[in-house]
Structure formats: structure tokens, C-alpha cells
Amino acid sequence: MKKYTDQGKKDTRSGFGAGLTELGRKNNKVVALCADLIGSLKMDTFMAENPDRFFQVxxxxxxxxxxxAGLTIGGYIPFTGTFANFSTGRVYDQIRQSIAYSHKNVKICASHAGLTLGEDGATHQILEDIGLMKMLPGMTVINTCDFNQTKAATLAIAEHHGPVYLRFGRPKVPNFTPENQSFEIGKALVLQEGTDVTIAATGHLVWEALVAAENLNNQGISAEVLNIHTIKPLDEETLLQSVAKTGCIVSAEEHNYLGGLGESISRTLSRHNPTPQEFIATQDTFGESGTPAQLMEKYGLNNKAIEEAVLQVLKRKA
Amino acid sequence: MPEKHPLQDLVTQTRRDIVRMVHKVNSGHPGGSLGCTEFFIALYHEILEIKTNFDMDGIGEDLFFLSNGHISPVYYSTLARRGYFPVDELNTFRLINSRLQGHPTTHEGLPGVRIASGSLGQGMSVAIGAALAKRLNKDPHLVYSLHGDGELQEGQNWEAIMFAAAKKVDNLIATVDLNGQQIDGPTEEVMSLGNVRAKFEAFGWDVQEIKEGNNLEAILEGMRKAKQHTGKGKPVCVLLETVMGNGVDFMMHTHAWHGKAPNDEQLEIALAQNPETIGDY
Incomplete structure (x- = not known):
């Protein structure tokens, strides 16, 4: 098995901030907007270094x-920053008409996604945003797994023409992917090769999937781990190659099972290669206050839950 | 560039286009379109500094955004007759496989349109963004927008109105079509807007009024004056008082024709009141 090391916990939102800072220095078409959450989104440095290209709204x-949307007319590449809840559900029609339908080159960057926003509770813990965004024609949907990957994705989406939803979070999570990596939109990464089961994870559940795979390996179960950072467009090729080998799959995401990554995977599999699947996701529920770890435990989003789901799905394998 | 016609001839011809377009497909919004015909003709033929070749970024020219997208008939007729796309294409309004969707869109690649509109209340934010881009590009040209009065009931407008004043977006002229009507009835009855001028002024805008919003000379004078008020630290608002359905007597002074097409007989009456000038499409 490949060994992955946590280089020290860091928040993914700081990865976004670091990427935006770098973009500010190297791409004068990048502009940023924030809705009164500069500190939370880590946009401070970009703002300080590029006052003309930063808009506090x-x-x-x-x-x-x-x-x-208007700033794109004139050639700019706007990055908007607020919490995931206010980046999607609150402004769905604005995104739908003025950005997606109008093909505007806007990067919607959303922090504090999911339950692990923590103590603020369900009003702020959106678990439906991936579904909302992936349903918009032409929208690219990305959910990164750690600091380094979030920074890399932030740089990459500036080079991609078209609307993008980039989702990341508040808590500090293991930072385990390489520094200064390249990021290819729509290309899933095989982090661990295995033969018995595929674990397809997105966001910080990728780390949980790696931990689960190691524990499973100790029990003699060989798990393949995919890092599906891009939910739309989905890397169907990598997915189908993996399940052709393993014959069953567990999807893992910090999102409602309705509308999330798991649903996109099952749609792909049902068309090309019907495969037993278990879903690590929230079960059509709102969240609640608590620490991130407590919430991941209660709502079944950690490595233990992934392990249990793997044991379940293995029983269903033909 | 199409040949130059007297503005009044263009107005009359555009009115014919509007009623013919909505009649053909038995759908669309003639009332607000007719009320804004003089404004569109004045704007596109005398006020806007525009390049002949359309490109999305519009650097080095004035930009116009239509926020109340349902008055697409007057927009399409104006754009076509200004040379953005073939006038014959007006035949395809609201038909399947057309670039002339019920509400304007960039999705079908129609030259002249830079944003989709129709879901109300979004255009002012877009116009502000485009105005900020002009500022960043050091492009001295202006951004114009048009909004329905009923549309001001959408809250996003007031976010935008607050922003534009706070951030001194003074290369923007936002015009409000004050026709006092919306789908369900007079604006005063549906949801009174109160004193629109006072509201804009309270938010920090420079407010200009065009009392005769269906009089070409009054529009030209008012818009030229509005232009002189740009660049002075405040966004400029023009309150354009129009008559919904103007130029077709039975459509005037009522909300009844907001979103209703004339029948064959009504079309003939409307066309008789607006004889062909520069040629039907």
C-alpha cells in the first residue's frame, strides 16, 4: 500500500486563500468579491495586495x-467568496440566469460547506449545494480534499473558461497531497490501488477513505481509493475501470446522498456497469450544532463508517 | 451600418414590428415594449456610442443592459434595425430553434445581447459589474441599463442601488420605465413603490427625470443631460415616465396588454395606426 502522511492539519479555505493570493500576483484579470466574510474566506492578502481588483459587496x-457576471463583460475573471450556503441556495436564480445560462466566466468559491462548519448549526451547514450546482448546465463542480489540493484547484480554475463551483470547508483537516501539485479538472486520482472494493471519496472524506483502506488492508481487504475532486464533469473512465476490477463501490461525501457525488456515480454505473454501491453521506437530513468530529461521528461520515459500508457492500457482491 | 432614417420613422416601424411579432406567435409582451419604443430608438441611434462589430467584452464602446427582459420585442426590433442581426430574423421570435427567445439570452449567440434577463431584478447588478470592469480597463465609455418600475419590487435592486452609491459607480446610467403598470394591475395597487425619486436620492444617486418619456426630443435632451451628470461621484438614475402600450390606442393606459397578443382584427387596427415607414421585415 502507498503510505500517505498528514503533513499537519490545515483548513482548505486557507488553501483557497493561498491560491487566490498567487493568482493576484500573476494574473491581472483575476478580481475577487466578498460578501462580508473576508477573514473567513482568507481573502485578506488578495485584498491588501490588489485593492482595485477587490470588491467588498x-x-x-x-x-x-x-x-x-457583469465583471466578466470586459474580460475579468471574478472569484466570489462566501459560505457555501450563501453561495448557492440563497442565490440560485442569480447564478442560474446571470452566470450559468449566460455562460459567464465566474468562479463561485464556497467555504464552510457541510456539517463540519460545526457549532453554527444547520442554518449554515448546507448539505445540498453539490446537487444544486451540478444540475446547472455548463457548471463545473469541484470539492477539494485538503489545503494543497484546494490551492492547486484555485489556480487551475482561473485557466478554465466557464462557470465553476469550488467547494471547501472551515475545519483543519489532514494535509496529505503534494505541495505545488498540478490540478486537472475532471480527472479523478487513484490514490490507492486495490482489488476488492472501490472507495470513491470527495472533499476531506478522501483522507477518511485512506484511513479506512489501511484498516481494511489489515483485515485482508484490498480497497482502491479514488479522489474524485471534480464531481462534474465526472471522470467516468477512471470510475468504470476501477469497478470493473473491484465489482463494488462505496461513495463518500459530506453532502446529502440525494444530489451528491454518490448519486452521480450510481447514474454512471447503472448505465454502463450496474454495481452494488453503499453511500457514505447524510441521509436526507439537516445538520445541527456540535464539533466537526462529533458531527462526522453522529452522521456517519468518518473512516469507521466507511469501513462498515465496505463490509456491507462486499456482502452484496455477486 | 444601416442607412440613416428619421427617428420617428424608426419608432413607427418598430411599433409595427412589435405588434406583428407578438401577434404571429400569440404570445409576448407588447405593452411595455410599445411604451419604451421611443427610448430604445433614441438610445441606440443617438445616445449610445457603439461599435459596428459586436463582441461580448464591449471594450471601447457604451454598453446597454435590459433588465426587464420581457420587453424583448422592442429590444430585438431595435437591435435588428441597428444592424446587429438580419431584420428578417424577427420572423423567428419565440419559435423553436430561434435565437430570439421569449426573453433575451446570450445562450443562442444573438449579437447585441450580453446577459440573459427575464427573471427580474438582476440587471442592475450586472450593469454595475460591467461598469466596474470599464473602470478597471480605463475605458471611459458608459454603461446604460433599463428596468421596469414593477421590477423595483425585487429586493436585489436595492442591494445594487446601495452598492452603486457606496462605491461611487458614476459611469452608470440606470433608467427606470415608470409606466405605473405591472401584470396584475397598476403598480400603485399591486405594491406601491412610494416616492421612487426620493428612494434613489436617499440611497445617494443623482436622479434625473424625463416627464415625457414617449417624446423623442424630451428623451434625447434628458439622456444627454444624464450623460453630463456621469463622472461626478454618483450613479445616475433616469426616471422615464412612459405610457404602456403607447402608439396603439386600445393598448394605452392599461395593464391589460402587458403580456397579451392582439388577435387578427386588433393587429389590423394597430398597424393602421402605425403605417409602414422604412419597410416591414
Whole structure:
């Protein structure tokens, strides 16, 4: 097995901030907008270094999305920053009409996604955003797994023409992918090769999947781990190659099982290679206050839950 | 560039286009379109500094954004007759496989359109964004936008109005079509807007008024004056008082024709009141 080492826990939102800072220095077409959450989104450095290219819009997300759409007219590449809840559900129609349908080159960058936002509770813990965004024609949907990958993705989406939803989070999570890596939109990464089961994870559950795979290996079960950082477009080729070998799959994400990565995977498999699948995801519920670790435990989103799901899906294998 | 026609001839011809377009497909929004015809003709033929070849970024020219996208008939007729796309294409309004969708869109690649609109209340934010881009590009040209009065009931407008004043977006002229009507009835009854001028002024805008919003000379004078007020630290608002359905007597002064097409007989009456000038499409 490959060995992955946590280089020290870091928040993915800081990876976004680091990427945005670098973009500010090397791409003068990149502009950024924030709705009164500069500190939370780690946009401080970009703002300080590029005051002309930074727009504080106040607590007015709908206006922010419209202004971002307008800024593309004239050749700019706007990055909007607010919490995932206010980046999607609150402004769905603005994104739909002024950005997606209008083909505007806006990067919607969303922090504090999912339960692990923690103590603020369900009002802020959106678990439906991947579904909302992936349903919009032409929208690219990315959910990165750690600091380094979030930084790499932030740099990569500036080079991609078209609307992008980039999802990351608040808590510090293991940082285990290489520094200064390249990021290929739509290309899943095989982190661990295995033969008995595929674990397809996105976001910080990729680390949980790696931990689960190691524990399973100790029990004699060989798990293949995929890092599906891009949910749309989904890397169907890598997915199908993996299940052709393993014959069963567990999807893992910090999102409702309705509308998330797991659903995209099952749609692909049902068309090309029907495969037993278990879903590590929230079960059509809202969240609640708690620490990230408590919430991941209670809602079944950690490596233990992944292990149990693997044992379940193995029983269903033909 | 199409040959130059007297503005009034263009107005009359555009009115014919509007009623013919909505009649053909028995759908669309003639009332607001007719009310804004003089404004569109004045804007596109005298006020806007525009390049002949359309490109999306629009650097080095004035930009116009239509926020109340349902008045697409007047927009399409104006764009076509200004040379953005063939006038014959007006035949395809609201038909399957057309670039002339019910509400304007960039999705089908129609020259002249830079943003989709129709879901109301979004255009001012977009216009502000484009104005900020002009500022970053050191492009001295202006951004114009048009909004329905009923549309101001959408809250996003007030976010945008607050932003534009706070951030001194003074290369923007946002015009509000004050026709006092919306689908369900007079704006005053559906949801009174109160004193629109006072509201914009309270938010920090420079407000200009065009009392005769269906009079070409009054529009030209008012818009030229509005232009002189740009670049002074405040966004500029023009309150354009129009009559919904203007130029077709039975459609005037009522909300009844907001989103209703004339029948064959009504079309003939409307066309008789607006004889052909520069040629039907």
C-alpha cells in the first residue's frame, strides 16, 4: 500500500486563500468579491495586495453574483467568496440566469460547506449545494480534499473558461497531497490501488477513505481509493475501470446522498456497469450544532463508517 | 451600418414590428415594449456610442443592459434595425430553434445581447459589474441599463442601488420605465413603490427625470443631460415616465396588454395606426 502522511492539519479555505493570493500576483484579470466574510474566506492578502481588483459587496450575495457576471463583460475573471450556503441556495436564480445560462466566466468559491462548519448549526451547514450546482448546465463542480489540493484547484480554475463551483470547508483537516501539485479538472486520482472494493471519496472524506483502506488492508481487504475532486464533469473512465476490477463501490461525501457525488456515480454505473454501491453521506437530513468530529461521528461520515459500508457492500457482491 | 432614417420613422416601424411579432406567435409582451419604443430608438441611434462589430467584452464602446427582459420585442426590433442581426430574423421570435427567445439570452449567440434577463431584478447588478470592469480597463465609455418600475419590487435592486452609491459607480446610467403598470394591475395597487425619486436620492444617486418619456426630443435632451451628470461621484438614475402600450390606442393606459397578443382584427387596427415607414421585415 502507498503510505500517505498528514503533513499537519490545515483548513482548505486557507488553501483557497493561498491560491487566490498567487493568482493576484500573476494574473491581472483575476478580481475577487466578498460578501462580508473576508477573514473567513482568507481573502485578506488578495485584498491588501490588489485593492482595485477587490470588491467588498456587503451582506448582499444576490448583488455579488450579478456584479460578478457583469465583471466578466470586459474580460475579468471574478472569484466570489462566501459560505457555501450563501453561495448557492440563497442565490440560485442569480447564478442560474446571470452566470450559468449566460455562460459567464465566474468562479463561485464556497467555504464552510457541510456539517463540519460545526457549532453554527444547520442554518449554515448546507448539505445540498453539490446537487444544486451540478444540475446547472455548463457548471463545473469541484470539492477539494485538503489545503494543497484546494490551492492547486484555485489556480487551475482561473485557466478554465466557464462557470465553476469550488467547494471547501472551515475545519483543519489532514494535509496529505503534494505541495505545488498540478490540478486537472475532471480527472479523478487513484490514490490507492486495490482489488476488492472501490472507495470513491470527495472533499476531506478522501483522507477518511485512506484511513479506512489501511484498516481494511489489515483485515485482508484490498480497497482502491479514488479522489474524485471534480464531481462534474465526472471522470467516468477512471470510475468504470476501477469497478470493473473491484465489482463494488462505496461513495463518500459530506453532502446529502440525494444530489451528491454518490448519486452521480450510481447514474454512471447503472448505465454502463450496474454495481452494488453503499453511500457514505447524510441521509436526507439537516445538520445541527456540535464539533466537526462529533458531527462526522453522529452522521456517519468518518473512516469507521466507511469501513462498515465496505463490509456491507462486499456482502452484496455477486 | 444601416442607412440613416428619421427617428420617428424608426419608432413607427418598430411599433409595427412589435405588434406583428407578438401577434404571429400569440404570445409576448407588447405593452411595455410599445411604451419604451421611443427610448430604445433614441438610445441606440443617438445616445449610445457603439461599435459596428459586436463582441461580448464591449471594450471601447457604451454598453446597454435590459433588465426587464420581457420587453424583448422592442429590444430585438431595435437591435435588428441597428444592424446587429438580419431584420428578417424577427420572423423567428419565440419559435423553436430561434435565437430570439421569449426573453433575451446570450445562450443562442444573438449579437447585441450580453446577459440573459427575464427573471427580474438582476440587471442592475450586472450593469454595475460591467461598469466596474470599464473602470478597471480605463475605458471611459458608459454603461446604460433599463428596468421596469414593477421590477423595483425585487429586493436585489436595492442591494445594487446601495452598492452603486457606496462605491461611487458614476459611469452608470440606470433608467427606470415608470409606466405605473405591472401584470396584475397598476403598480400603485399591486405594491406601491412610494416616492421612487426620493428612494434613489436617499440611497445617494443623482436622479434625473424625463416627464415625457414617449417624446423623442424630451428623451434625447434628458439622456444627454444624464450623460453630463456621469463622472461626478454618483450613479445616475433616469426616471422615464412612459405610457404602456403607447402608439396603439386600445393598448394605452392599461395593464391589460402587458403580456397579451392582439388577435387578427386588433393587429389590423394597430398597424393602421402605425403605417409602414422604412419597410416591414
Amino acid at each position: 456587503g451582506i448582499a450575495e444576490a448583488n455579488m453574483m450579478g456584479i460578478a
